[in-house]
Each structure stands twice: as structure tokens, then as C-alpha cells.
Amino acid sequence: MSMLLAALMVAATVGLAPTTEAEMARAGQPVMGTILQVTVVASDSATARSLADAAVTEARRWDDVLTTWRAEGELARLNARAGLGAARISRELAAALRQMRQLSAATGGAFDPGVGPLVRVWRRPGPHATAPAGAGGSYIDDAALTLTGDEAALAAGAALDAGAIGKGIALDAIAARLRAGGAAAAFLDFGGSSQLAIGAPPEAPEGWPVLVAGVLPGSAHGVIALRDAAASTSQALGAGAEAGPIIDPRSGMPVRPPLLATVLAPDATTADAWSTALIVMGRAGLTQIDASGLAAFMEDANGSVTTRRFLLQTPRPATWASARAKP
CATH class of the missing domain: 1.10.3980 (T-fold)
Incomplete structure (x- = not known):
């Protein structure tokens, strides 16, 4: 996903402030090949700051476990x-x-x-x-x-790649740590592609607003309110993509771009796995999404959009303005 969309998604969330700024802390650090943005709401500023820093530490710990980009992982x-x-x-x-x-x-x-x-x-x-x-x-x-x-x-010749699920695993671990530490609410964003919400910001009890990306670079379809749930967006990039293409295990071939899928799930690990699976299965996978009780959004090369239990909202003008003001 483009850095522009990642910035838009983060901007749409950090534009919201709690009743007093002292209750909120933010952190942003490069982890797992992208930028982790953390927003934590707690009863006092010291707790919020400590938890935000702990979130980054936890992400780096999981990067050390799951990376295949560094030989020491x-x-x-x-x-x-x-x-x-x-x-x-x-x-x-x-x-x-x-x-x-x-x-x-x-x-x-x-x-x-x-x-x-x-x-x-x-x-x-x-x-x-x-x-x-x-x-x-x-x-x-x-x-x-x-x-x-x-x-x-x-087995000889085998190799595992956690690229499609590692961020989700890390987000769930971070969320557990934040809940145990007393976070009242939090929003975690890995580069605009893997996100997790704990509770909601005080000024938006319906949930943390997140822009939904489109298949065209820099495009978006609207906003979802994420509360006590996770979102994952996967996109077919094709062969030669630096981040690695999405492979169809049945054929061994990369999925042809452009194709984009966003899945909402109770946890980030499940959301990550299913957004990748939906890219591989295409629209045929929506039957399994229905059976799983998850929510999904898909857009294909023709701009045709299909959703399942996916409630897109028209963003408030102020939300759009704050997002567009960010570089």
C-alpha cells in the first residue's frame, strides 16, 4: 500500500483527541519493514507514554522472532x-x-x-x-x-514466510500487553495495511475512523469505524515486487494485479490471513467469508467492488480535511 494511503489512515485517527491531551500518547517507529503508529489513551499521561513505548518494544521483539530478512531472525x-x-x-x-x-x-x-x-x-x-x-x-x-x-x-527445501501474517501476530501481542497495562483505548497501525483498535477514542464512541483504500494508487472509498476489532488490507502486486508478491499456493504463481481485499476480524492475525486468502481465492472466497462471519471488501481491476458485512461510512469533512493536510 502507498505511503500516501498509510499517512491518510493515520491522519484520520490522530485527528481525534481525548478530553485532555494528557491522557493520550503516540509513538511511531520503523518496524517490520514499515512504520508502526501507536496511539494510546490511558488514565494519565505517564501510563499512556509508558504503554506507547512498550508497544514499539513488543513489535520489535516479534520482528526478531518472525523476520526472514535478517539471518539472525x-x-x-x-x-x-x-x-x-x-x-x-x-x-x-x-x-x-x-x-x-x-x-x-x-x-x-x-x-x-x-x-x-x-x-x-x-x-x-x-x-x-x-x-x-x-x-x-x-x-x-x-x-x-x-x-x-x-x-x-x-523438511529439506522447505521455508516459511511470515510476511502475510507477521504484523497481525505482533499487533495481537501488543494489544494484549496494552490491555494488561491498563490502556483505556488504543489504535495500532502497521503501514496502513494491518490495524487493530482497542475501544474507541473519547470523541468518537463508534470507533476509530480508518480510510478504506482503493485498488488505484492514492484512492480511497470511505471510512469504517473500527472498535475492538482488526482490519487487514492485502493487494496483489505481481512478480518482482520488493515486498514479495502474493502467491497462489495451488499454482505456485503470483496473483495477477490489480486486486485488493480488506478483511475485518476480531483479531489481527485472523484478519491478516484472510485478507491474503481472499486475494488468492478471488470472489469465490466470499462464500467462505460468509461462513466465517467475517467482514470483507474487495475491488478488482475493473473497479468493481463487492462487500460482505462491511459498513462504509461517508467521512466527516473535518476528517477528510485533517487527512489531506498531512504530507
Whole structure:
């Protein structure tokens, strides 16, 4: 998603202030390859500031667990041991791997973090005509990943990529920490693509306003009010995209752009997985969205929009003005 849209989304939220500014604290830091924006409302300024800083610390801790961009990342180290037998892993990584497997099953394999080898292939610039030999099928099944207690083993040639779900996992962990620390409300935003709301800002009890991106660069369709829920937006970028394209595990090929999906869920991990799955499945995936009870927004290359339980609002002029004033 463009930095412009990320800025618009953040601006739409930080334009709201609580009854007294002393009750709110904000933090913004580069984490997980994007910018994490944190807004915390608490009973006093010291608590709010402490929790905002703790949110950034928690995000960096999860980046160390889930990154595959740095060789010292825990998941990167596990990938490097593929085919070498079981290795002891942290309880955080073990829990994350179990969530990945569960959500892969729930989405019928449309979300599959085991496509790591394919992501590396298709991330490279240059022409790509066909999927690598042997591509297609399930990548995070028992044959590829063995989980036993605090040990994990990857089969030779296997590799996991948490890019489609890592921010959601981190947001849920941050939210748990903020709730335990006494946050009255909070809004967490990872680059405009993964967001989580705790409660609502005092001046907007319906929820934190978030702009809904469109498939065209710099476009938006309206605003949703997010309260005690999470939102995730995925977009097909195609082969050669620096961030890595979204891979269809069934074919081993990148999903053709442009296609955009936003999913609302009770937690950020679920929202992340399902927004990716919806890109892979296309409109056929809306049947599963209906069955899951989630909310979704989709826009295709023709500008055709389809929604499920997705309540777009016309933003207040003041909200638009504050958003547009930001660079």
C-alpha cells in the first residue's frame, strides 16, 4: 500500500483527541519493514507514554522472532536448518507456527506461509513465465513442518514466510500487553495495511475512523469505524515486487494485479490471513467469508467492488480535511 494511503489512515485517527491531551500518547517507529503508529489513551499521561513505548518494544521483539530478512531472525534460523532435523524454538515462535497452520487449514490452503521458496523466486526482478518445477499444493503440511512441544523441524527445501501474517501476530501481542497495562483505548497501525483498535477514542464512541483504500494508487472509498476489532488490507502486486508478491499456493504463481481485499476480524492475525486468502481465492472466497462471519471488501481491476458485512461510512469533512493536510 502507498505511503500516501498509510499517512491518510493515520491522519484520520490522530485527528481525534481525548478530553485532555494528557491522557493520550503516540509513538511511531520503523518496524517490520514499515512504520508502526501507536496511539494510546490511558488514565494519565505517564501510563499512556509508558504503554506507547512498550508497544514499539513488543513489535520489535516479534520482528526478531518472525523476520526472514535478517539471518539472525528466529524464523530465518529455522529456515536455514531445513532438512537438518528438529531444533528448539521459543514458545512465541511455536505459538505463531501453530496459528499459521490453523489458519492455513481454515482458509483451505489459500493462506499458506510455507510458500517461502516461491516468494524468493518471484520477488526477483525480471521476466517469469512459469512457476518453478514442483510448485503447487500444500506447503505447511505435516510433511513440511513438524511441531512437537518446543521443537520444530522443516523438511529439506522447505521455508516459511511470515510476511502475510507477521504484523497481525505482533499487533495481537501488543494489544494484549496494552490491555494488561491498563490502556483505556488504543489504535495500532502497521503501514496502513494491518490495524487493530482497542475501544474507541473519547470523541468518537463508534470507533476509530480508518480510510478504506482503493485498488488505484492514492484512492480511497470511505471510512469504517473500527472498535475492538482488526482490519487487514492485502493487494496483489505481481512478480518482482520488493515486498514479495502474493502467491497462489495451488499454482505456485503470483496473483495477477490489480486486486485488493480488506478483511475485518476480531483479531489481527485472523484478519491478516484472510485478507491474503481472499486475494488468492478471488470472489469465490466470499462464500467462505460468509461462513466465517467475517467482514470483507474487495475491488478488482475493473473497479468493481463487492462487500460482505462491511459498513462504509461517508467521512466527516473535518476528517477528510485533517487527512489531506498531512504530507
